[in-house]
Amino acid sequence: MxxxxxxxxxxxxxxxxxxxxxxxxxxxxxxxxxxxxxxxxxxxxxxxxxxxxxxxxxxxxxxxxxxxxxxxxxxxxRTGAPGFCGWVTTAPTTVPAVAAFSAGIAGPARMLLQPFNLLEDLALSWLKELLGVPPTYQGLFVSGGAIANLIGLGAARQWAYERHGLDPAESGVVGLPEPRIYTSTEVHRVVHRAAAVLGLGRRAVVEVPVDADYRLDVGALRELLRWDRAAGRTPIAVVATAGTVNTGAVDPIAALVELCREEGLWLHVDGAYGLPAVLDPETAPLFAGVAAADSLVVDPHKWLATPVGCGAVFVRDRDLQLRAFRLNPADYLDEAGDDERGRQLQGLGLQFHHLGLEQTAPARGVTVWALLKEIGAEGVRARVRRHNAFARRLAARVRASPVLELLAPVTLSICCFRYVPPELHGPTADQALLNQLNRQVLRLVQGRGRCMPSGTVLRGAFAIRACYINPRTAAADVDALAEEVERCGALVWERMQGRIDAQEAQMDAQ
Ligand SMILES: Cc1ncc(COP(=O)(O)O)c(C=O)c1O
The missing domain is CATH 1.20.1340 (dopa decarboxylase, N-terminal domain)
Structure with missing residues (x-):
């Protein structure tokens, strides 16, 4: 070299x-x-x-x-392979990947007066405009949804305690009896961990039942709030999920905005996966009221397919966020003077390090900027619409198949289903056997490598779960998944009945 x-x-x-x-x-x-x-x-x-x-x-x-x-x-x-539709992840498209690499060399931190730092701010503004977040909200790029939710809930905690004349960032989490955060049973588990890290405790997270469509049941939440207040607990926030990781359900945001106003609660919306679906006219109505949330999360490294390591959080009140997360003054963080060199050092005065958990952090906005500059808002809309349509297409295939069963309504780009052999049809079928069968079907499908769905459990039923956020996926890959599950299902079922052994099943499937 x-x-x-x-x-x-x-x-x-x-x-x-x-x-x-x-x-x-x-x-x-x-x-x-x-x-x-x-x-x-x-x-x-x-x-x-x-x-x-x-x-x-x-x-x-x-x-x-x-x-x-x-x-x-x-x-x-190979999360970028066209057949990959597991979890909520994909590989970056080319230009954002090259942007991230370039930033690592030429803009390795979000500081000082330099273009990568400017794009940190510009990309947050563009994201707000794209997703309908009010322009006055403070944005911050973080490593992903886990940290973005932690920041949003940190702001919620600060707000709730300050209303009682307390400052948890200064004095610790003391003074409010049994603080509580309400969310649905479908919430991503990063919310519980955020509560643990914020000193509220995992038990502060109250899981509210969902309706038949896996959406938070607002009536049940009202009831729980009444109970908890009567018992002397302190409700502080509600977390609505806009696109649950299991089924893509969107909680009733407008009703939750109303309830939080009535009850004096902070509303945090976890749209890490689903918020971009606000761009699809068919799903946009589900997001009504989202601009009234107090904090919101979206992960560009999911549906926007930037390189992994890019989440974003938006908080209604910048000063509140600063009080919750600011660094104490320090000589080594010398805010430079007003001469030319000083202005260079002060950079753009963005001070992202006072708004979250990281001090030195990579420039992340450049990857979002690169994607939005490359394909524009309409490009993202087309991608989201295509993926939502893929999930509906798969659901239609499932409904039309005598051996496939849909296990949850399709809301966004997720479709959950399972293989059901003719012998196991009907309400009296052995569910444990069906679960065992479908776990094996999933492993066989994954092992063959044409399609890579993941699995989950819905009301006790093991589901094969496809989540379409991968820009490389085409309609043929969606159809291939239905075919793969039918074919592998038949083979595993035969094997389970002792008709052929495992190795033969693998070979037959090829
Ligand atoms: C709804 C939701 N929230 C939060 C997360 C966590 O995001 P990350 O893995 O980027 O930390 C995910 C991840 O799939 C998610 O789907």
Whole structure:
């Protein structure tokens, strides 16, 4: 590897960047073609190559680049393969990925007066406009939905305690008897952890039952609030999920806005996955009232397919957020003077480090900016509409099949279903057997690598779950999933009945 500066004492700092990129680029480009589907080329072997003791002397740049090219990249995680529809994740599209790489080199932190830092702010403004978040809300990029929810709930905690003349950021979480946060049973578990970290405790999260469509039951919530107040507890916030991770259900936001106003509660909306569906005219009405929420979360690394590590949170009151999260003054954070150099140091005066948990953090806005600049608001809308339509398409296939059963209504881009052999039709069928069968069907489908759904359990029934946020997925991949589940279902069912052994089933499915 050529050295770009002979007098540098640290050779790792001078390895030629273009040559290093050229060494791995063909492997990366090949990986991103996903010719091997979801499963990948080789699943064994690489562990033994990588698991070694700490090297006492370095192997040099060429050795590392060769490992990247030959071992890491080809065995990487194929969340971008067209058939991949598991969990709520995908691989970045090309331009945001290149933007993230560029930021790592040329804009490695969101500080000082430089374009990557400007884009941190601009991308938050664009996101607000795109998703209908009021322009006055303070935005912040964070590592993902888990931290974004933590920040939103930190603001909620600050607000609720301040209403009683308390300051939890200064004095700790004392003074309010049994603070409570209400949310549905379908909430993402990062909310419980946020409550734990914020000193409220996991038990502060009260899970309200859902209706038949997996949406928070507002009547049940009213009842719980009455109970808890009578018992001397302190309701502080409601978390509505706009796109649950299990089924894509959207809680009744407008009704919750009204209830929170009546009850004096903070409304936090977790739209980590689903908020972009506000762009689809067919699903937009579900989001009515969302602009009245006190804090909102969206994960650009989900439906917007930026590189992983990009969530966003919006809070109604910037000063409140500052009180909750500011860094104490410190000499080493010297706010520079008003001369030209000082202005350069002060940068844009954005002070993101006072609004969340991170001090040094990567520039994340550039990836959102790159995506929105590349495809525009209409490009995102088209993607969301396509994915929502994919889930409905799959649901239609499921309904039309004699051996598939839909397990939840399709709201956004998630479809949950299972394989049901003719012998197990009807209300008296053995549910435990159906669950066992479908767990195995899922494993077989995943192992074959054409499609990669994930699984979940809905009202006791194990479901095969497809979540369409992957920009590379086409209608044929959606149809392929229904076919895969039908075919693998038949094979696993035969095997379970002892008609063929496991190895044969695997081979027959090929
Ligand atoms: C609704 C919801 N909230 C929060 C999260 C957590 O987000 P992250 O994995 O980016 O931390 C997810 C992840 O799937 C989610 O679907």
């Amino acid at each position: 050529a050295d770009t500066r002979g007098d540098c004492p640290d050779p790792s700092a001078t390895a030629d960047l273009a040559a290093a990129m050229q060494a791995v680029l063909p492997a990366l480009a090949e990986f991103a073609r996903y010719r091997d589907g979801c499963a990948g080329a080789a699943l064994t072997g690489w562990k033994g190559v990588l698991q070694e003791p700490l090297p006492r002397h370095g192997a040099g740049p060429d050795a590392v680049l060769a490992l990247l090219r030959d071992v890491l990249i080809p065995n990487g995680l």
